[in-house]
Amino acid sequence: MKILDWYILKRYLLTFLMMLLLFIPIGITVDLAEKVGKMLENKAPFGEVTAYYIDFTVYFANLLFPLFLFLSVIWFTSKLANNTEIVAFLSSGVSFTRFLRPYLIGATIIASFALFLGMYLAPIASQGFNEFKYKYLKKNKQIQQTRDVYQQINDNDYIYVSRFISKTNTGLNFTYEHIEGNELKYKIFADNIRYIEEDSSYRLTTYVKRSFENGIETIEKERRTDMKFPFELEDLTPVEYAAETKPYGELLDFIAAEKRRGSPNIGRYEVVKLKKWSLPVSIYILTIIAVAVSSVKRRGGMGVNLAFGIAIAMIYVFFDKVFGVMAEQSNFEPIIAVWFPNLIFGILAVYLLQNAKR
Structure with a gap:
């Protein structure tokens, strides 16, 4: 690998790691400030609170991986552009496609980790996160988890x-x-x-x-x-987060069993399954968009690139959440709901990349 590749790849991974280390403590602090009263009221043990925030970290890092990566790429690529380093790279005869290669290598590393996290680690964290929430944070409420359950046993x-x-x-x-x-x-x-x-x-x-x-x-x-x-008690009260707590192999068996039973939550479960594959793909798409947007030196500096990046991130989250909810609560096809945001932003990535090359 060339010096240029190592330089960009190192910045890519380190900036992403720093972004995680910056935002995760903020998220924990905000969550703790909101829920500490209920934890004290319901006498949650310190050990369980600690375990909850470990699960909290994994759970939300898995959900927000692409956005953290997107903002980190915009951040350090904008710095490269403002320091005219990108101009120097391209002026030396390096094509924009060649310049993009270390970014795609970094995206492959992060996407592989995200895939492993979503398949195996995130389900364990989701189990602990949701169990603590229902045990201590909603302890004094009658939690009506199911309505109109009709199942074939x-x-x-x-x-x-x-x-x-x-x-x-x-x-x-x-x-x-x-x-x-x-x-x-x-x-x-x-x-x-x-x-x-x-x-x-x-x-x-x-x-x-x-x-x-x-x-x-x-x-x-x-x-x-x-x-x-x-039948088991769980057949009467299948919790909403049931699919989130199962490793991928168990999830496939669980969905097949729920389909045979005629579960009304199949859309929700299918969304969970499909997102395990769509999230790593979104890392590539958002990386390409971030490089295309931030590789040009602008008059407003990094602030313009960050503002544009945050706007794109918000639109992506909006599409992802709206279509996800549609699939969970209606007959909308889950595969369309999950992959449609990636399709739209994939087209945007190709368009921005062509303009960046020119």
Whole structure:
């Protein structure tokens, strides 16, 4: 590798690392200032708070990797431009494409780490981050994690609850159906279902069972009864962040199982899966945009480049969040929602790169 490549690559990686070290403590300070009251009120142990902020660091670094990288590239490339170093490089006969090579090598290093982080480390951090949040920061709230859950438990059994309250492990308007072939064998109704942890059973209130055999219907009623069912508590209350906590292999199995069950959260889970691949690609795209924008010496200096870069970053985040929410809460295709921002900004990267070469 040439001296030029080492020089730019070193600046690329060191500036990115400094950007992380600068913004992560700020993020932790702001988060701690906002939540310290609830932590003290709910008596969160110091060890768990420390673990929470380690998970917090990994969780948000994974989310904001491309933006940190984008701003760091604009920062040090603008300094190169203001010091006329880029002019010297290009005047020595180095083409702009050749000048871009160490940036792409650096992007490959960061993208590889981001891919590994998203596949394996971020799910572990997400698990700890969300568990602490629900244990201590939302402790005094009835967290209604699920509404209108309809799931297929196995080939013959289906369940439904209109709402499940995780704080009391209680579901409302519970229905259980057992179907063999195309024939309904029995159906259970209950106004309430509550999980009894001591014996892993469920307590049903206003219980009604309708059985069908040879065209004859039998109705059984109880004011309250305890029963065991072939499903887990998690089937009634699949947490919103479930997909975020699973390594990639487990995530694929989880999504396949949820599709068989008819889960209403498939869009959310697909977005999580696809973003593990789209985020490393966005690192290349934002690197090219940052170099194209900041490699020209401007009259306003670094401030103009940074302002333009921040504006682009905000637009990128806006597109990413809006389309992500659309896929999670509607029938909008997840693959379009996740890759559309990269497509748009990829086209912008090619346009800016062509202008920069000229």
